[in-house]
Every structure is written in C-alpha cells, then in structure tokens.
Amino acid sequence: MNQPMLEDSPYLPKWAEITRIEQLTESEKLFELRLVSGEPLGHTPGQFVELSVMGIGEAPISVSSAPAENGVFELAIRKIGNLTTAIHGSVTGDRVGIRGPFGTHFPVEEAKGKDLLFVAGGIGLIPLRSFIRFVLDHRDDYGEVIVLFGAKNPSERIFLYELEQWGNREDIVYLDSVDKSGPGWQGNVGVITTLFSKIHVDPSRTFCIVVGPPVMYRFVILEAKAKGIPDRQIFLSLERKMKCGIGKCGHCQINHLYVCQDGPVFRYTDIFDLEEAL
Amino acid sequence: MELQLIEKSDHDLFVQNLINNYQVEGVKPKDGSFIYGSIKAPEELCLDFDCTLISPKKYFLPPKEALLQFALTPDSEITPLIENDPFILFGVHPYDIKAINQMDRIFARGVPDPHYLQRREAALVIGVDPTAVAPRSFWADMGASTVSEGFDLMFTDMGEHFIVEIGTNRGRNLLEEHAKLKPATTDDARERVRIRSRISHICKKRGFAFPKRDIPKLLEHSWNNFLWEEQASKCLSCGTCNIVCPTCYCFDVEDHVDLDLAHGERIRRWDGCLLQDFAAVATGENFRETRASRYRHRFFRKGHYLFEILDDLACVGCGRCASGCLPDIADPVNLFNKLKEG
Incomplete structure (x- = not known):
C-alpha cells in the first residue's frame, strides 16, 4: 500500500503574512502580502489565488499587483461575504493562507509591441490593475496605452492615487466616468461606453482587455467591435465561484469550461458562442 | 481471462475470512431497499440486489470529509488528512464500476486529488453481476452490462456456485489466500456468458430510442x-x-471550527x-x-x-x-x- 504523501494535497494553503493594509474605499481594502517561505507568488497578471482565513474558509481573489522583485503581492478585497469580512478584520502581521496562482493570464507577451485598450468597470479594475502596472513597469515594450475606467459613483472609485497618476502621465491616455455623479465630482458622467467616442485606436494593432461586472461585457464588446478591433484581440476576465481552483468542484463552470483552469481570462473568440459566458 | 469457482457452501467461509482480515463494506438490505454499509458477519452481505439507494462513490468521495486539520493559532501547522486505510468493497455492479472508472479519470486528470485517489488505491473492489434489474435502470443500453477493468474480482451468481473473474493480482492473492477454489471449466465460462446476457436482455427493456x-x-x-x-x-x-x-x-469546501474554538477542519461535502x-x-x-x-x-x-x-x-x-x-x-x-x- 502506498504511504500517504501529505505534502501532496492540492488543498493545502501556504502561509502568507500581511505586510501592509490600505483602506481604498468604505468597503475595499488593499492587502499587501508576502509568502512566509520567502518564495515569490509567481503569478502572471490576470491570475487569481485562493485566499484562506483558517476557520472561516476560502475564496478566489484576483491578484491586483504586477509581479514584483521584492516578492510582495497585493489583493484588493471588497468586504462582501464571510471570508472577505474576516480578512477586513485582519491587521498587519496577521497570517492568511494562499493557494495558487491559478488560471489563465492576460496576453502580456502576445500584446508586446502592440497597442492596449484597457476597459475596467468598478472593481474590475482590481485584476486589470495587475496588467496595467505590468505595462507601466515595461512601458517601452508596448505601443499606445489607453485606460478607461467607469464606476457607479465617485465614492466607489478605487486606487485614487494611481488614477490621478495615470491621468497625469504623458505616455498613456486615461479617461474615467461615473454612472451617477456625486459631491465634488467634476468629471465625466455616463456609463463606461460613453468614453469610447473620446478615443481613437488603430484597431488592427490594438488589444482590448475588459474586466467589469457581468452586465458590462456585452456593451463594451459592441463598442470595441465598432472601433474595428478584431474579436481575437479582445480579452475578458470572467467572475465565477472558483471554489477548488483545480477544475474539480464544478462551481465555476461556463458550459464545458472551468473558469478556474480555462479562465478567468478568456479570448473573446473562445467564448463568444458559449451560452453561459456573457 | 482467468475464472475460478467458489461453491455457495464455501462462500460464507470466504466472506468470514475477509472480515477477519479486513474492513469489509458491502450491500445490505434496509427497509425494503439496499444500502452499502459495514459487513460484520457473512450473512449480512447481500449479493442478490437490483440497485442500492446511494452509489459506492461514497467510499472514495465521502458525503463529508476533512481535507485539512488546523489550530486557530498563528503559525500553526495545517495538516492534510489523506486516508488510505485498506478496505474491501464487496458487491459492486458493473455500471457502478464503470462510474468509478470515470471518477478515477476525473480525479487523476490535471491536478490529481490524493484525497480521492489514495482512498481508491486502498480499496479492493469485488464486483458482482446483477441478479435483478431495478425498475428504472437502463445500464444495458449504456453499455454497462459488463466492465473489463476497475475491479479486483468479479462474482457471478451461477445458482449452486459463484464464478469469479480475476481482475488484478491483488484480487488473485486475496482469493487464493482466503477462498476454497475450484477451477472453472469452459462450460462454466459459457454459462456465465448466457446468464449475463439474460439479465442484460431484461434491462434492455428500458433505453434510448436512438444510438x-x-x-x-x-x-x-x-x-x-x-x-x-x-x-x-x-x-x-x-x-x-x-x-x-x-x-x-x-463538492463544496468549508471550514468547521470545534467547540473549543481552538481547532478546526477544512471539509468538503457533496454539492449539487x-x-x-x-x-x-x-x-x-x-x-x-x-x-x-x-x-x-x-x-x-x-x-x-x-x-x-x-x-x-x-x-x-x-x-x-x-x-x-x-x-x-x-x-x-x-x-x-x-x-x-x-
């Protein structure tokens, strides 16, 4: 009989230490983490991890930072369920469990030398930020860069300091909008698709990367197609309940695909005809 | 294919020997139905049933199982719980073996799941051909009347005796060590084919109106x-x-914390x-x-x-x-x- 190989369980998390916490909005916090083992997370922008608070549970969370040399990584988390409420109660120095990274990633290599159009809706900016920051870290490797960001209202805008930085940069175009204005807001008002009339792209060399709430995708894809961007250069990151992360538990299925393995980043041409995708 | 023969009069002895040496799980009648449960005496084991309420998947993917054990203190070690206690699963119909074969592939592909695979590896599966067909069964139409793999031994009730097909070396060893055997003749083999096709024919009454x-x-x-x-x-x-x-x-995965609020387990449970x-x-x-x-x-x-x-x-x-x-x-x-x- 085989001896049990204890270290082999794919459900065993690694310990990570919270090294910094930043309150982003009323309901979102940014957690900077470092694996206790000292090894880097080893993710590529677009991938996610399974985050554990032992005794509470586990949930899929997208990595919000670009791969960093100092080995830290960031998770931006909305306080919305049991696990996320628990981690919002953590303090610097607390330990959490991490499995992963899991899933597919944004086309960081394929888009090299090409233009990028990032479209983020609400907390869709969290996963997209990993790619945006990667591009800004390797700015010379990419062509024109446009970032469009839409939020429901001004108070739900996250990463405010960075948004301001992006707005001030000469080497990218940054535009944002809110669905509904609020106190002090002087920017664009309207759904994110209204920003498309303000931009110009060279469609054949543009990769459009879209992350947002489920309802957003259809409309943004129509705009991207109207700009002439080829379907195979449109990428989406889809949210589902990725419970196990290893293509077994069944919760994240979109038709025959497992979002935890075949996604969360999909090329539009791979899913446009799937009934359950968009 | 290697066939052996066990007289019915010697069968209880075989089962008793297994019980003496292994944990034996098998089919038992319960409230007019059949279930899988622990077999503590040969007369408890039923090999003459149409279909059990719950399938034997519960032995490899339990309805609820602990995957990890942990203490609720910082720096505590998280221990994976991977069971591999050997046991015998006695009385699995070919369609359920086919299902187990499918599950084996699912849990081995991509990232292998040792919690399932080690339990599976630890089990000796003794199959049995159906002697009756449940009213809603249609396994014959699903090509599951017989299976060629996934069992260590396969029993067929021939009336006065059982014919036993040896599926693996582990099965052969078990049989040679614990059963009184007679060689099966080619006539016995032919009779087994006839008995199998008769029951399969009964099952074919239900099925698809197309391939x-x-x-x-x-x-x-x-x-x-x-x-x-x-x-x-x-x-x-x-x-x-x-x-x-x-x-x-x-399945779903969730954490259960002990009443002492100091320890807990990460468990998985069937989901639907x-x-x-x-x-x-x-x-x-x-x-x-x-x-x-x-x-x-x-x-x-x-x-x-x-x-x-x-x-x-x-x-x-x-x-x-x-x-x-x-x-x-x-x-x-x-x-x-x-x-x-x-």
Missing part, C-alpha cells in the same frame, strides 16, 4: 428546447438526482448543481438562477460537457436519479427520448 452516441449532438441542438423549462417547472431544486448519481462529484445557490457568488450574482438553467446544466454535463474528457456519457444507466426524483423529471431515458422527438 446513445448521438446524445452530445442532440444536446448541441437543444439548448433552447422548451422541455427544459417545462420539466424544470416541477423541479424542487432538492439535489436528490445529484446525491444519488454515481458520476456526480461536485440543482441546488439554488450552486453558481452564486458573493457579489449577489447567481450564474444559474433559474431552475431550468440548473436542470439543463445537469443533462449537458452528463451528455455533453464531460464527453470530451471521458469519451463517453457521464451516465451509466443505474436509474437512481429517476427513482429518487419526486416529480419524476430526472430520468435521462425520458428526457433524452423526449428531446429526440423534438
């Missing part, structure tokens, strides 16, 4: 069929069809895609909110999605879903035949 390999194609054209809505309007979203199905393996919140996420979005979408998903999984992985339908024709479904909408024979009618 089952057409089912993936049929489903491809059936996404918007009115039947999903019509049938699912009676669905109770109870998940019984998932629970009793030998090829359903979806028919349950209302199966595809719901924390933001409130439910990606399969309607009963019809969940009901359709199950049939697409059985008949289409898993086909690519298994090169076969993820249904073995046991009929447990059909007999377990109160509004009687879960029967694949009824549903696929209706879909085919258009």
Whole structure:
C-alpha cells in the first residue's frame, strides 16, 4: 500500500503574512502580502489565488499587483461575504493562507509591441490593475496605452492615487466616468461606453482587455467591435465561484469550461458562442 | 481471462475470512431497499440486489470529509488528512464500476486529488453481476452490462456456485489466500456468458430510442428546447438526482471550527448543481438562477460537457436519479427520448 504523501494535497494553503493594509474605499481594502517561505507568488497578471482565513474558509481573489522583485503581492478585497469580512478584520502581521496562482493570464507577451485598450468597470479594475502596472513597469515594450475606467459613483472609485497618476502621465491616455455623479465630482458622467467616442485606436494593432461586472461585457464588446478591433484581440476576465481552483468542484463552470483552469481570462473568440459566458 | 469457482457452501467461509482480515463494506438490505454499509458477519452481505439507494462513490468521495486539520493559532501547522486505510468493497455492479472508472479519470486528470485517489488505491473492489434489474435502470443500453477493468474480482451468481473473474493480482492473492477454489471449466465460462446476457436482455427493456452516441449532438441542438423549462417547472431544486448519481462529484469546501474554538477542519461535502445557490457568488450574482438553467446544466454535463474528457456519457444507466426524483423529471431515458422527438 502506498504511504500517504501529505505534502501532496492540492488543498493545502501556504502561509502568507500581511505586510501592509490600505483602506481604498468604505468597503475595499488593499492587502499587501508576502509568502512566509520567502518564495515569490509567481503569478502572471490576470491570475487569481485562493485566499484562506483558517476557520472561516476560502475564496478566489484576483491578484491586483504586477509581479514584483521584492516578492510582495497585493489583493484588493471588497468586504462582501464571510471570508472577505474576516480578512477586513485582519491587521498587519496577521497570517492568511494562499493557494495558487491559478488560471489563465492576460496576453502580456502576445500584446508586446502592440497597442492596449484597457476597459475596467468598478472593481474590475482590481485584476486589470495587475496588467496595467505590468505595462507601466515595461512601458517601452508596448505601443499606445489607453485606460478607461467607469464606476457607479465617485465614492466607489478605487486606487485614487494611481488614477490621478495615470491621468497625469504623458505616455498613456486615461479617461474615467461615473454612472451617477456625486459631491465634488467634476468629471465625466455616463456609463463606461460613453468614453469610447473620446478615443481613437488603430484597431488592427490594438488589444482590448475588459474586466467589469457581468452586465458590462456585452456593451463594451459592441463598442470595441465598432472601433474595428478584431474579436481575437479582445480579452475578458470572467467572475465565477472558483471554489477548488483545480477544475474539480464544478462551481465555476461556463458550459464545458472551468473558469478556474480555462479562465478567468478568456479570448473573446473562445467564448463568444458559449451560452453561459456573457 | 482467468475464472475460478467458489461453491455457495464455501462462500460464507470466504466472506468470514475477509472480515477477519479486513474492513469489509458491502450491500445490505434496509427497509425494503439496499444500502452499502459495514459487513460484520457473512450473512449480512447481500449479493442478490437490483440497485442500492446511494452509489459506492461514497467510499472514495465521502458525503463529508476533512481535507485539512488546523489550530486557530498563528503559525500553526495545517495538516492534510489523506486516508488510505485498506478496505474491501464487496458487491459492486458493473455500471457502478464503470462510474468509478470515470471518477478515477476525473480525479487523476490535471491536478490529481490524493484525497480521492489514495482512498481508491486502498480499496479492493469485488464486483458482482446483477441478479435483478431495478425498475428504472437502463445500464444495458449504456453499455454497462459488463466492465473489463476497475475491479479486483468479479462474482457471478451461477445458482449452486459463484464464478469469479480475476481482475488484478491483488484480487488473485486475496482469493487464493482466503477462498476454497475450484477451477472453472469452459462450460462454466459459457454459462456465465448466457446468464449475463439474460439479465442484460431484461434491462434492455428500458433505453434510448436512438444510438446513445448521438446524445452530445442532440444536446448541441437543444439548448433552447422548451422541455427544459417545462420539466424544470416541477423541479424542487432538492439535489436528490445529484446525491444519488454515481458520476456526480461536485463538492463544496468549508471550514468547521470545534467547540473549543481552538481547532478546526477544512471539509468538503457533496454539492449539487440543482441546488439554488450552486453558481452564486458573493457579489449577489447567481450564474444559474433559474431552475431550468440548473436542470439543463445537469443533462449537458452528463451528455455533453464531460464527453470530451471521458469519451463517453457521464451516465451509466443505474436509474437512481429517476427513482429518487419526486416529480419524476430526472430520468435521462425520458428526457433524452423526449428531446429526440423534438
């Protein structure tokens, strides 16, 4: 009989230490983490991890930072369920469990030398930020860069300091909008698709990367197609309940695909005809 | 193929020897049905049954199992719990063995799942040919009357004796060590074929009105069929069809904390895609909110999605879903035949 190989369980998390916490909005916090083992997370922008608070549970969370040399990584988390409420109660120095990274990633290599159009809706900016920051870290490797960001209202805008930085940069175009204005807001008002009339792209060399709430995708894809961007250069990151992360538990299925393995980043041409995708 | 023969009068001795040396799990009658449970005496074991309530998948993927153990202190070690205590599973029909073979592939592919695989590895599976057919079974039409692998031994009730097919060396050793054997003749082998084909013939009364390999194609054209809505309007979203199905393996993972609030376990438990919140996420979005979408998903999984992985339908024709479904909408024979009618 085989001896049990204890270290082999794919459900065993690694310990990570919270090294910094930043309150982003009323309901979102940014957690900077470092694996206790000292090894880097080893993710590529677009991938996610399974985050554990032992005794509470586990949930899929997208990595919000670009791969960093100092080995830290960031998770931006909305306080919305049991696990996320628990981690919002953590303090610097607390330990959490991490499995992963899991899933597919944004086309960081394929888009090299090409233009990028990032479209983020609400907390869709969290996963997209990993790619945006990667591009800004390797700015010379990419062509024109446009970032469009839409939020429901001004108070739900996250990463405010960075948004301001992006707005001030000469080497990218940054535009944002809110669905509904609020106190002090002087920017664009309207759904994110209204920003498309303000931009110009060279469609054949543009990769459009879209992350947002489920309802957003259809409309943004129509705009991207109207700009002439080829379907195979449109990428989406889809949210589902990725419970196990290893293509077994069944919760994240979109038709025959497992979002935890075949996604969360999909090329539009791979899913446009799937009934359950968009 | 290697066949041996055990006289019925010697069978109890064999079972007793197994009980003396192993944990033995097998089929027992209960309240007019049949269940799998611990066998403590030879007379408890029943090899003459039509179908059990719950499939033997529970031995490899328990309804609830601890994956990890931990203490609720910082820096505490998290210990994976991987069971591999040897046991004998005695009395598994070929269709259930076919289902186990499918599950083996599912849990071994991609990232292997040792919690399942080690339990599976630890089990000695003794199959048995059916002597009766449950009213809703259609395993003969699913090509599951016999299996060529997935068992260590396979018993066939021949009346005065059992013929035993040896599937593995582990099975041979078990048999040689614990049973009084006689060689089987070619006549015995021929008789076994006849007995198998007779029972299979009885089962063939239920089945599809078209070749089952057409089912993936049929489903491809059936996404918007009115039947999903019509049938699912009676669905109770109870998940019984998932629970009793030998090829359903979806699970949920959750943490349970001990009453001392100092220790806990991460457990997995059976989940079902028919349950209302199966595809719901924390933001409130439910990606399969309607009963019809969940009901359709199950049939697409059985008949289409898993086909690519298994090169076969993820249904073995046991009929447990059909007999377990109160509004009687879960029967694949009824549903696929209706879909085919258009």
